[in-house]
Amino acid sequence: MTVLKLAWRNLLGAGIRTWLNVLVLSLSFVVIILVQGFIEGMNVQARDAVTAAEYAGGQYWHKEYDPYDPFTLVDAHGALPSAIEELVRAGDATPVLVTQGSVYSGGSMRPVLLKGVDPAQRIFTLPSGFLAPDSAELPVLIGSRMAKSTGLNQGDLVTIQWRDVNGTFDAQEARVAQVMVTTVPSIDVGQVWLPLERLRSMTAMPEQATFVTLKRGFKARPQAPGWGFHSTDDLLSDLRALVKAKAAGSSIFYVILLFLAMLAIFDTQILSLFRRRKEMGTLMALGMTRGQVIQLFTLEGALNGVLAALVGAVYGIPFLAYTAQHGLIVPKLVDSMGFAFGNRLYATYSAGLVLATTLLVLAVTAVVSFLPTRRIAKLKPTDALRGRWT
């Protein structure tokens, strides 16, 4: 307790040197929590957006369906089993038919996925209402990324080509009913949404679907032969892996920052050992043991971490709270990273994150403070009083 009191007194007595170290270290605290908070916020926001716009309460997939293998689409369709049909009728699920096709626009042909969706569905947030047929024209819905890559705008005519269930090529003109602005690239890039019944008719696949999306929060999982259930959690596993990969990259920032802060502490400790040898001798002459002197110098260094946590809290809490409530504007460039979090990114902080970061910084500070002080163990009081090392 005495050593702690003395260390605290020394630390505050050192004035500007202490406050500079504390400032750098507090910056590490805040930035580590900020970066981690944004990574978690990115995770949460992307998960929520993808869940709302695509996965909802999970999906039943036709047994042949593999979203990463377009060749499976030839066979990945079938009539809905009665149990799923019942869910669709009850409004607890909605079927989607997926097939390969091409769009011809701007003088070039581009491969796309044609996705048939019920215009009246409310299971996921796709604005499928724009696909309600009010004329003989074929309405299609595309996302803003798709519109940009094809040069299409709302109201434009575009030629769509596809193969029906028998492999016969067919083509038709369609009008872009709406260009939707979505934060979810996986319902936008390379995709054209059509009315489900029109696509079924075009492909000669009546009553068929590739997957069926369940309403959010719907708990029942009826048996459906030939169809496999994928929970929202399973469907988000790729997204989690992506976030994890991005998080690993981002952690380099705070490792560098932490390293710089620790270098400042280490440097201060080394300087202290050389500049304060006479003081160490005096402390020993006054009755401190070498162990107590080591404790004192280690605690002085380690208390930088405690002060930094307090100082960091003073300016960090309002700043972090702001980033959680108001978010930060995301540059357009970030859209190309494949994340779905809109124009603003909101940080998400948990007590665990703050506690873990605090403990990490305190532990690293304590170790960095202790390492140089081990030399004191060999120091002779008489040499120290003369300002020499033994």
Place this chain on the structure above:
Amino acid sequence: MQDSMIVRTDNLVKKYPMGRHELLALKDVSLSFAKGEFAGLVGPSGSGKTTLLNIIGSLDTPTSGSATVLGEKVETLSHRRAAALRNQHIGFIFQTFNLLQVYTAYENVEFPLLLLGMSAAERRKAVMAALDWVGLADRAKSRPAQLSGGEGQRVAIARAMVKRPELVLADEPTANLDAENSHNILHTMEDLNKRLGTTYIFSTHDQKVIEHLRRKIVLVDGQVAADERLQPEPAGRQP
């Protein structure tokens, strides 16, 4: 050893390695100091004064021979026990004062009491009394940088005396002070020696200090060349 002897050295030898050779700093030094003495180790630089003080203060150990301080054999003390001996029974005064620069005068004087684990109220009382002894009660909140040389050394004396040690070791305490401050400091220490019965052992080659000593031990090349009593010890403190 007689009960009144608080320091005794027998055939004390101290050698320092100097490359392939050894420097003989102390050679067969046998001395004893009684409680309440005001004695000085006198001699030129390199005569072994500071080395002897360091051994008596348990800051160093002899190469051979024995030093018994307050009943403890310095050569056999563990680091921990030596620290406890210094903390509880010995006060140090240094040539360069060695005040802790980030502490106030009050905190500097309080330091040994913190190590002794005294309560805050006891500490406050003792520190203010010690600062009063040296006439610096009104400078309690000043830091060493704000004090003059004489004031700094008086704070160091208060720090050495605050725990009422049996023994105070002062290494060239006036070397960095002018004549007037030296005189004041010596008067303060003489006064405390008489009032509290504390034993003072100085190392010095300053004539001003020598004039105040009651016993002068001359060291030359690590050996005792002379041991003279300059003034009689006060009644009841005869060695």
